[in-house]
Amino acid sequence: MGALFLLRMPKKSSRRPSDPERFGALSTSPSCFQKIDGMEQYICRFEARCAQVRAELAECLEGYRSEGLKRAVLSPFDLVAQNSTQPNRNVLRAKEGKTSSVPPLPPPHFHYDVPQVFRRNLIASYTPATRTIDMGQGMDPGVRPMDMLYAIHEVRHVEQDNDVRTQWRNNPQAMQNYKNFLNGKGVLDGGKKIIQTNEVGTYALELRLNHLIFKHRLSLMKGMLADNSAVRQYLQYEQILDRFPAFREDTDEIPPAFISWLRTMMSENGYDIYDYTDNGVEIVYRRLENR
Numbered sequence: 001m002g003a004l005f006l007l008r009m010p011k012k013s014s015r016r017p018s019d020p021e022r023f024g025a026l027s028t029s030p031s032c033f034q035k036i037d038g039m040e041q042y043i044c045r046f047e048a049r050c051a052q053v054r055a056e057l058a059e060c061l062e063g064y065r066s067e068g069l070k071r072a073v074l075s076p077f078d079l080v081a082q083n084s085t086q087p088n089r090n091v092l093r094a095k096e097g098k099t100s101s102v103p104p105l106p107p108p109h110f111h112y113d114v115p116q117v118f119r120r121n122l123i124a125s126y127t128p129a130t131r132t133i134d135m136g137q138g139m140d141p142g143v144r145p146m147d148m149l150y151a152i153h154e155v156r157h158v159e160q161d162n163d164v165r166t167q168w169r170n171n172p173q174a175m176q177n178y179k180n181f182l183n184g185k186g187v188l189d190g191g192k193k194i195i196q197t198n199e200v201g202t203y204a205l206e207l208r209l210n211h212l213i214f215k216h217r218l219s220l221m222k223g224m225l226a227d228n229s230a231v232r233q234y235l236q237y238e239q240i241l242d243r244f245p246a247f248r249e250d251t252d253e254i255p256p257a258f259i260s261w262l263r264t265m266m267s268e269n270g271y272d273i274y275d276y277t278d279n280g281v282e283i284v285y286r287r288l289e290n291r
C-alpha cells in the first residue's frame, strides 16, 4: 500500500533543486538517518514546512464554499501537526535501547522512518500494520515541494488507517477482517496490493494540491519551478487535471471516470486491486477483477 510510482518521474539520486542557496540543498546524507538527531531534524523540517503550507492553503481556501474540499485538503496537514508532539514518531527514538520490534503507535500518531533498504520503485509508503511512513533516502519533503506532496499522500493514508481503526474499534470481527487483510490473509500471495478507494482519495488530494499551489501562487510553487524534474512532474499533473477538471473546482466530488482511469493505471502498474464494503455492521475486503 505504498505510493505508486504511477504518475511519477523516475527518481534519480542526482536530483537537486537548481537553486540550492534559495531552496536549501538536500541537507541529508544517508548516515544522518542512522542517528536520532539527524532523523529528528529531518522530521522537524518537514513538519515546519507543513505548518507553513497549511497556513497558506487555509488563507486561499477562505474564498471556497465546499467545506468537504477544505477538510480534505487541510486535514493531512493537521495530522502532521498533531503527530509532532509525539517524540516516538521518530522511529529511531522509539527503537532506542530496545531489542524487540517497536509496537505501532496508537492513532492518531504514527512513525516516520527512512529505511536503509527500500522496496524498488517506491519513493514513499505507509504501512498500516506498523503505522509507519517510510521515506526513500533521496527524499527531503521539508525542502522539495514534490517530495512534500508525496509525503502528504502517505499522511492521507495514515488518516484512512486511523478512520478504520477508530470506526471499528468496538467491533472485533471488523478489526480482525482489517488485520487479516493487512497481514495478507485471504489475499493473493506476494502481490503488490492496493485499496482502490484509498488511492482515489490520495491521488485526488495530490491533484487538488497541485492546482491550489499554482493557482494561488503558494510558496511551494517557487520551489517547484526551480527544479526541472518537479516541473516535468507538474506538467503531468496538469494533463490529468485537463482530463478531470473537477479537481480544479470548488467541490470535493470525485468524477467516476477518474476512478476507472486510476484503476486501469494501477492494473497496468502490476498492482492487485482491492476494495472494501462497509455496511456499517462490518467491513469486508475483496479483490477486484483486473481490467
Ligand SMILES: [Zn+2]
Pocket (backbone or CB within 6 Å): 001, 002, 003, 004, 153, 157, 198, 199, 202
Ligand atoms: Zn497511495
